[in-house]
Amino acid sequence: MTELSAQYSPKDHEGDIYKKWDASGAFQPNEELVKQGKKPFVVMLPPPNITGVLHMGHALQDTIMDILVRWHRMKGEPTLWMPGMDHAALPTNKIIIDQLYAEGTTKEEIGRDEFIKRTQQWYEKTGPLILNQMKRLGASCDWTRTRFTMDTKYVHAVNETFLAYYKKGYIYRGARIVNWDPKTQTTVSDLEIDYKKEKTPLYTFQYGPFEISTSRPETKFGDKYVVMHPDDARYAHYKEGDTFQAPWINGEVTATVIKDDSLDMNFGTGVMTITPWHDITDFEIAQKHNLDMEQIIDFNGKLLPIAGEFAGMTLTEARPKIAEKLEKMGLLISVDKKYEHNVALNDRGKGVIEPQVMRQWFVDMSKLKEETIQVAKNNKVRFIPDRWKEHFIDWMENVHDWNINRQIWLGHRLPVWWKKGTHGTDHEEGNFIVSVDPPTGGPEGEYEQDPDTLDTWFSSALWPFATLGWPEETADLKQYYPTSVLVTAREILYLWVARMIFSGLELVRDVPFRDVLIHPVVLAKNGQRMSKSLGTGVDPLDLIEAHGADATRFGLMHQMSFDMQQMKFDPEAIKAAQNFANKLWNIARFLDTLEDRSEESIADSWIQQECARVAKEVTTLLGEYKIGEAARLLQDFIWSDFADWYVEIVKREGSPKIARAVFANILKLLHPFMPFITEVLWQHIGNNDLLIRSSWEFEKYTEHKDVNEKIYVFQSVVAALRSARILFGINMASTVQIYAEYSLPMQKTLESLAKVQVVAEKKDSMRSYPVSSGGVIWLFSDEITEESIAHGQAKLDVRAAKIQATIRSLENIISTMQSKAPEEKLQEKKQQLSDMQQQLKDIQDSRALLVL
């Protein structure tokens, strides 16, 4: 057995241990067990962006998954944690375009094929970075099954999905208003928009007989409808369809009155004009009433010829000029400069969204949502914490159709083939074929593939089954679908989780996972978002480097609870966890030096019993996903009970053999949380097998009240002696004589631990001191002086006052409980009261004796 260094140095072990695990095949599910019919435990890694690097959110999420996975593996379940990456269409697209720009070229210049080649090269270069970072953290994924959303098979699954949805009529092409981002030249889904508050002047203009307010005069060129609420008394004399002439920006217009109940009568004048092509609610009104629509703004955010003299200007240029012109025409009534409204920005790149009416591909959600709502309602998919269930159902019930195509080159190209020259024209109808493979020949001539690609989430939605081989009926798919639990962040509940559920239900006919575990958001300690620009970011790899992977994991778990929506991350927690790891290390080091003796003490029974209790509780807690609580319980048990009490006792009496056996169980219990150090120590104490593959089996817990009682007396006597020593100012080095009126458990050990000598008879010169478990002990030391007695008296008064307060409250409780509470509870309180009264008496007695 090699000697352990005085301190645990993670760097000396983590790399080797990880290699051992990986080489042993422990990361792969045990297929034998699957064949025997054992239910597998399966987790899909939410695929990180291939462009990404590990941040604290990942570290938290990966640790949670790894703990669950390691625990289930130890419980003897065939366990699969499937890793992979997402192609991250938008961020990668931007990176490649920037690279091309730096080289003085553009994507148009190099062409689509070359562009795709470049992205593939780039993927190969950066590919595994984040997965390798996960390995540093100890993630026990089955790397032989690593998947990427651009794998050939995965691409096939995406195409098959599109085809399947199309055949069922769930995918349609239609002219709808979409969120267009002129900056990145693509559409964006509703979920990927951020709103920013901005102060914008709110202009009120005269429009025929009406006053209308707008913050966007630059969109108003083509407005020819005024809308008001049908119940608005102010405008009751106008009828739907009435027309009137109004002088407007570029001359006289004929406007029509429309009544619609979606209007807010209390806003402004209660009348507005609409711009259906560039405003979502206006579009809805126009559709409802079958009104004309006209495009005002082009796809670069510039005004079209309809704007007359303003054509070609950007919106920001045009706005003040138009307001000025209307003012000169005498149509400007007022300007509210303090008006605040929300500006829609693209999450990625922060381009200002300019709604446009475009022909796009949509997924019709009306049918798909039904079953998804059902599985949430009947808990076939459980949300943890369950408060998210209602949110989820609410959102699902109000879900809009999903715009799935994007105007970028990077991603999964739509399996749609257009008769040459028809895409994007007015002759689209009937001129396309949806097919995984390109249509061959045909009398109609050549086809060309739709230029657009699919929303990244369209492919991510297939993750739980496309990774397992769907649409083929592979063995993996049969064995490992549905998966057990999805661990994810709140922010992608709709974006991703919802879409996986309806995709799984629709395509594989079962839910993709049973439980959805939603973890808190990691914030900086001051409550700010972690970000590089704010300087609040913490790099988990720096933490691993400085404190070790185990400490990083354990520190995070120690701080975490699923009940929180956010956790303010304190790096001190990682440092504390490092100290804990070192403590564990040194316990092992001490046990090495302990020579065998063939005796047992009650402390041995006690620690075995406590370990069994903790094992039982940790098992229960993990089963309820209470990982933070389990971590805290383990640390408390190992540090306070095992190290501070039991190890001190076993130095002096008892069975080193039992000490080692309990320690081995501790390593097992702690392994899911701190895999590296526990594995190192497991090897060190002479195990040939790997801890990662050991079994989660422990002694059955049975409570021995007599043992507990003796340990309690022992601990309280030792504590009393320590207090007394300080109170009476007795030097730590000198031995104190004591006499107790009752038998002391583990007397020899107690003498050594508390530096006392137990004498057989009470001497007159002894001073009394109360023990919290009841009774007094008597002690003598030459060092007790008049002054220290006075000090002791004062302290005892303080303690007596506290006990008196407790007694009063207990008496209160008992007197009011008499009639209502159950007898058992009453007895418990009565017992507590009599204990307290005894303690108070002991203190009063000892105080009196001190005065003597």
Next chain:
RNA sequence: GGGCGAUUAGCUCAGUGGUAGAGCAAUUCGUUUACACCGAAAAGGUCGGGGGUUCGAAUCCCUCAUCGCCCACCA
């Protein structure tokens, strides 16, 4: 506008009706069969404010305040 969460010791947080807790920091003491990344002791809190229910509230209810997040988006 709607919703969710948080508010407990200097800091980060446990604590779901019955004697207010942990870790870290700060204080004092201490090298003893591993660990000073340690041990021991002592200190620190009218549980965000107000009201209510109850014999009894950090805990349940109402209300207000502050902070954070999510959803919707109204000219």
